[in-house]
Amino acid sequence: MKQLITFLPSLLFGLITYVRNKLFDWGILVSKSYEKPRIIVVGNLAVGGTGKSPLVSYLVKNWRGDDQLGILSRGYGRKTKGFIEVKEDSTAEEVGDEPLAYKKIYPEIPVAVCEKRTLGVETMPEVDVLLLDDAFQHRSIKGSLSLVCSTFSKPFYTDQLMPQGRLRESAKGIVRADAVIVTRCPAILTKEQKSNFAQGVLRNSKEEKPIFYTGVRYAKPVGPREYLPSKWSIFAGIADPAPFFEAAASLGSIQEEVVYKDHQVFTDIQLLDLEQQAKSMAGDEGFLTTHKDFVRLQSHLRQLPNLENHLYYLPMEMYFIDQEEQFWDWLGKN
CATH class of the missing domain: 3.40.50 (Rossmann fold)
Structure with missing residues (x-):
């Protein structure tokens, strides 16, 4: 049917x-x-x-x-329109999670978003x-x-x-x-x-x-402390989270797995729920997510101190x- x-x-x-x-x-x-x-x-x-x-x-x-390299993207999931050059202090809401992730990893290169690609090419800094x-x-x-x-x-x-x-x-x-x-x-x-x-x-x-x-391949989790938790609550809002979950399984005991939709925009309720979960976590517990999800959460972390203290992401490279x-x-x- x-x-x-x-x-x-x-x-x-x-x-x-x-x-x-x-x-x-x-x-x-x-x-x-x-x-x-x-x-x-x-x-x-x-x-x-x-x-x-x-x-x-x-x-x-x-x-x-x-x-000199540059990156131009549409900026999927952003709440803005037109050409915007991505800065390190931009938010995912302004420029999209993927462009922001590029800028965080490679701050020295120009990254921009524009839904009209010809306008984007012609407005980009010279590369x-x-x-x-x-x-x-x-x-x-x-x-x-x-x-x-x-x-x-x-x-x-x-x-x-x-x-x-x-x-x-x-x-x-x-x-x-x-x-x-x-x-x-x-x-x-x-x-x-x-x-x-x-x-x-x-x-x-x-x-x-x-x-x-x-x-x-995945590298060591990046987070607030050098020593890593042994118990993980993992979540991902990407199109195909299976490889991430598989890699996370080798890092310790998985307490919970949560799958969000691709390019998930976290609601206030979801953020408060994560903060409350983090508040009850012991020292050997933590959240693990993808780099894309991390950059979407990053602008909220100052208001979520417990989550900030327990949140790690897993770097990936091709x-x-x-x-x-x-x-x-x-x-x-x-």
Whole structure:
């Protein structure tokens, strides 16, 4: 019954995105390109949780050369409009959680939000390379390169269009990608697994694409004290919290797991509830969350002293399973 209910909306959504893409392909709708800055689009075909943010962070942290980098995002979940340059003391309500997280990690680079990407590019402080976060479907801008993320466990080519599935456009949209970044891979991949993924890409792109395989790893929790609690209450408001929960399970005894919606905006009641829970915690107990959730909570912590004293977050980073040098060689040549 659910498939019948979602079939027609999915069909209509597919038709709309198909026509829109064709209008850009035929030049009726115009894609603007820029000689400077060099624009690298990071995006996906499916909604949420495909590893775009870890990829953007990886590129900034490991960039080869002396280029001045910048990040431009829509600022999903913010309560503001227009162009805003992100500051270290900005709030998630003003600029969105992901842009604020970037700025907290890399305070030296310009980060901005703007729902109109062309306006954002033209208003950004001058940079050599601009990472356009979550912009694969924003075809009003033609980037120098487009990197499309797809999770290993839920590849885009097995998915369906919204609302039947999670695809923002047909899987055949992968033809516009310059490379596919496979995220959240197991630490060891067989040739057969790589071949199967490559075949899935090829069926939709009709041409071979560079494919790079990556994983994620977690560092020591960051929080108010050096010594870590042994008992954790964990919560996450991200699209795919499973890897976070799995990593948290290795850190001690899990007392409670709470899943919020992606980009959760914590209400006053939820904040007071967390504060009351923290007030009753012993010295060996703590809250553990993701970095994105932490930056959404950070502006409230001065009014929540018990939560501030018991709240930790788990840093995460992307890494290449193999072919890291080949990736940078490819990026430098394109």
